[in-house]
Every structure is written in structure tokens, then in C-alpha cells.
Amino acid sequence: xxxxxxxxxxxxxxxxxxxxxxxxxxxxxxxxxxxxxxxxxxxxxxxxxxxxxxxxxxxxxxxxxxxxxxxxxxxxxxxxxxxxxxxxxxxxxxxxxxxxxxxxxxxxxxxxxxxxxxxxxxxxxxxxxxxxxxxxxxxxxxxxxxxxxxxxxxxxxxxxxxxxxxxxxxxxxxxxxxxxxxxxxxxxxxxxxxxxxxxxxxxxxxxxxxxxxxxxxxxxxxxxxxxxxxxxxxxxxxxxxxxxxxxxxxxxxxxxxxxxxxxxxxxxxxxxxxxxxxxxxxxxxxxxx
Numbered sequence: 001x002x003x004x005x006x007x008x009x010x011x012x013x014x015x016x017x018x019x020x021x022x023x024x025x026x027x028x029x030x031x032x033x034x035x036x037x038x039x040x041x042x043x044x045x046x047x048x049x050x051x052x053x054x055x056x057x058x059x060x061x062x063x064x065x066x067x068x069x070x071x072x073x074x075x076x077x078x079x080x081x082x083x084x085x086x087x088x089x090x091x092x093x094x095x096x097x098x099x100x101x102x103x104x105x106x107x108x109x110x111x112x113x114x115x116x117x118x119x120x121x122x123x124x125x126x127x128x129x130x131x132x133x134x135x136x137x138x139x140x141x142x143x144x145x146x147x148x149x150x151x152x153x154x155x156x157x158x159x160x161x162x163x164x165x166x167x168x169x170x171x172x173x174x175x176x177x178x179x180x181x182x183x184x185x186x187x188x189x190x191x192x193x194x195x196x197x198x199x200x201x202x203x204x205x206x207x208x209x210x211x212x213x214x215x216x217x218x219x220x221x222x223x224x225x226x227x228x229x230x231x232x233x234x235x236x237x238x239x240x241x242x243x244x245x246x247x248x249x250x251x252x253x254x255x256x257x258x259x260x261x262x263x264x265x266x267x268x269x270x271x272x273x274x275x276x277x278x279x280x281x282x283x284x285x286x287x288x289x
Contacts, residue, residue: 042271049274053102058281062106063099064233064256066248067092069240069264076264082126087266089130093137096183098270100147102277106182106230110248114190117159128164131187135167138183139174148180154226155189182230189226191250198224227252235280237273239265257283 067088074084092109099107112127138144138151151171160168164187201224205211211220222228233249233256241262245253259276263269 046271046274049271049278053274053277053281056278056281060102060104060234060277060280062108062231062233062235063104063277064108064110064236064249064253065095066110066236066238066246067265068238068242070266072240073264073266081123084266085123085127085130089134091266091268092134095268095273096138097143098273100143100149100181105180106184106233108184108186108227108230108233108249110186110189110246112155112187112189113247114156114159114188114193115247117188128161131164132167135164135171135185139171144175144183145178148178149175150178150182151175151185152182153185153187154194155187156193157188159188184227184230186248189248191247194226195221195251221251225251232256235259235276237261237276239263239268255285257285 070084070088071081072084073079073087074081096107111131117124135151135153143149144151151174153168153172157165157168168187198221202211202216202220206213206216227249232252232254235258236245236249236253236256237259238245239261241260243260245258249256257280259279261268261272261276263272
């Protein structure tokens with residue numbers, strides 16, 4: 001276990017920094033000066049990007065991210081898989097800070113698909129422990145309450161352990177009255193299963209005479225999805241270099257802008273997020289026109 005230095009109310013960057021520092025030869029004072037100069041220049045570029053994104057009239061109201069690459073990040077650095085997942089959890093907490101700074105009111109992340117439940121039992125046990133820890137941390141986090149962030153989890157909860165469901169209930173109940181921001185975590189989620197549930201619900205109501213055939217339209221389907229009270233995503237980001245959407249929000253992202261980046265999720269930076277948003281802002285959304 002690596003000790004994490006604290007930064008602000010939570011210490012997020014420390015784990016990544018400690019691992020990288022342990023694995024890199026700094027090369028003396030000359031290398032240190034070069035690194036510091038690079039940090040200064042990087043910060044200047046990031047500040048410029050942040051200013052441009054915040055001043056642009058086109059805003060991202062709903063951001064969705066497929067957080068991919070925890071395991072490959074760990075393997076690329078000769079680390080254990082569970083450490084990659086821990087670093088991914090810390091990155092999510094950091095990105096949530098950036099989302100609040102940018103005033104993005106809906107933030108949805110793909111944490112665990114129904115297909116992921118077929119992974120090795122020991123890996124899943126480690127993930128479930130992280131979810132319990134993370135949900136409780138989020139529910140008790142001062143920033144969540146200061147910014148009035150509603151936390152919700154969507155997916156097939158019956159497939160998750162009791163401990164995870166208890167943590168879900170804890171997080172949702174503690175934030176249920178908030179409506180400034182909505183943070184949605186997809187756990188044991190599959191979009192095809194979600195749509196199938198909506199179809200069955202519509203068929204049942206039509207069969208019983210409670211729903212006429214003419215009343216079945218896109219809006220009716222949307223009302224029966226997990227995301228019924230949320231707008232569709234404006235921008236969907238996937239990390240790790242994979243360019244597919246992997247059964248994530250298939251109905252909801254019909255007109256979303258997609259952004260793929262090669263970086264693994266634990267390495268995802270604020271600069272990369274700002275570049276994705278800037279790319280979104282430069283595109284003209286046509287909605288089929």
C-alpha cells in the first residue's frame with residue numbers, strides 16, 4: 001500500500017505521483033529545472049484552455065465518460081491490477097472537481113458493465129470494495145454538499161453485492177434533495193438491458209390497455225429508461241484508445257458528440273478534458289438536419 005499525501009480535502013494526485021517518482025531517474029538538478037519549467041509551461045497552456053472553454057458560448061450541460069484503461073495502465077507500469085483500479089478511483093474524484101469547476105450540471109460515468117461481471121472473482125471483489133469506499137466518501141464529501149450534487153447509481157442493482165447496495169442507498173439518500181448537479185454512476189449497467197426493460201414495460205401497459213399504440217413514441221421510451229429525468233449527453237469521452245461505445249447509453253447518445261483519447265483513464269488530465277470540450281465547442285451539432 002502506498003501512502004497518499006493530502007491535497008485539499010482529499011489527496012488524489014499523490015498515488016500516481018508516488019508511483020511515477022519511484023520509477024523515474026530524475027537525473028539531478030538539471031533535470032529538475034527542466035521538469036519545473038515544463039510544469040510552468042504546461043500550467044500556462046492549461047490556464048489558457050480553461051479560459052477559452054469557459055468563455056465559449058457553447059456549453060457542455062451533460063458530460064459522459066467511459067472510464068477505460070485501468071488494467072492496461074497498471075500492466076504498462078508493472079503494477080498489480082487492483083492498484084490500477086485504485087488509481088482510476090482517485091482520478092474520478094479529481095475529474096469530478098474539474099466538472100464542478102466547469103459548471104457541467106450532469107456528469108455520468110461508466111464504471112461497471114454487466115459484461116464486466118464475468119471478470120475473475122478476486123478482481124471483482126477488489127472493485128466492489130472500491131465502490132463501497134468511493135460511494136461513502138462521496139456521500140460524506142463537503143464539496144458534494146456545498147455544490148448540492150445529487151448522486152445516483154443506475155444499472156441492475158440486483159447483480160451487485162449487499163455491501164455495494166448499502167453504499168448506494170447511503171449515497172443516494174444523503175444527496176436526494178440536491179438538484180444543482182447530478183452525478184450518475186453506471187454500475188452493472190448495460191444499455192441493451194435498459195432498453196429491453198423499457199420495451200417490456202411499454203408492451204405490458206399496451207397489453208393492459210393503459211397505453212395506446214399511437215402514444216408510443218421516442219418520448220415514451222425515454223421516460224422508461226434509467227435516465228428519464230436527465231438530458232441526453234452532449235459529449236461522450238472514451239479513454240484508452242478504444243473507439244467503440246460498448247453498450248453504453250445507446251439510446252441516449254444518438255446525437256452526442258464523441259471524443260476518443262489514447263490515454264488510459266488513470267492518466268487522464270485536465271488538459272485532455274479541456275481539449276475534448278474545446279473540440280465539442282468547435283463542432284456544429286446538426287441533430288440529423
